[in-house]
């Protein structure tokens with residue numbers, strides 16, 4: 001196994017594209033190294049992207065936030081302005097693992113590990129985040145919901161990797177939230193994860209919304225009908241019921257020891273409703 005730690009995007013792309021066998025990006029290593037130690041993966045080449053400045057920065061670009069793909073959860077939490085603008089995204093990233101894991105784990109790795117239960121992904125999808133990708137044909141942007149195709153399957157092509165995520169500009173009356181259900185109090189994989197991002201007008205009516213759902217299908221879902229169920233409402237009881245029903249209708253979960261199909265579907269509705277109520281409270285607070 002060869003380890004490389006290039007300092008430029010071009011060098012990283014050239015290494016990844018030119019590898020003979022399996023080539024893997026290394027960010028925090030909290031998935032990759034575990035999988036290598038468990039003999040699930042045996043890459044010929046590992047390309048550590050942490051020396052590439054663009055992957056390690058958090059910057060504000062005219063109200064939009066660009067987060068490097070190799071920024072850790074611990075670093076996100078330290079950024080008070082980002083946390084104020086996107087509390088749901090930061091809290092989702094901060095649910096990943098323990099304090100030790102937080103010092104390493106990144107949102108790029110969380111997405112590219114290709115788990116339908118990845119915690120930061122429903123929040124990124126709800127936020128409308130776009131992944132910026134570098135590859136042999138140059139740079140391109142992919143909405144986060146289109147990066148993962150199924151368990152361990154990504155839409156990235158050979159030599160491509162995620163450089164950063166761009167979160168849209170935050171106006172007045174916006175708020176987001178992420179909630180997950182796990183059987184233990186911490187250090188567990190989501191049985192369901194729900195991210196909601198919404199905007200309210202001066203009268204408290206929801207004018208825009210996005211809902212991301214994790215661990216209820218083969219990939220993390222953007223649930224359009226759930227958003228449509230609450231736009232135009234002030235999230236009254238009837239709208240909450242519509243939201244629950246739409247979230248549940250999108251679920252195609254597996255049945256396993258951690259949760260039955262019925263349980264996951266039920267919890268998806270409940271968590272989506274609760275996350276929407278938190279997002280609404282946050283949106284009202286910054287009108």
Ligand SMILES: Cc1cc2nc3c(=O)[nH]c(=O)nc-3n(C[C@H](O)[C@H](O)[C@H](O)COP(=O)(O)OP(=O)(O)OC[C@H]3O[C@@H](n4cnc5c(N)ncnc54)[C@H](O)[C@@H]3O)c2cc1C
Nearest residue numbers: 025027028029030031032097106108109110112118119162
């Ligand atoms: C004890 C423990 C607890 C955990 N708890 C949780 C949890 O609660 N919730 C949760 O969601 N996950 C959890 N995880 C899984 C893991 O920590 C997260 O998925 C983490 O975000 C992975 O990030 P990383 O930077 O460590 O990725 P890495 O391990 O470096 O990479 C993961 C995969 O993504 C690829 N990759 C990494 N970065 C990029 C990039 N920029 N572009 C393209 N490909 C890339 C790698 O090649 C690899 O295949 C846990 C893991 C452990 C060991």
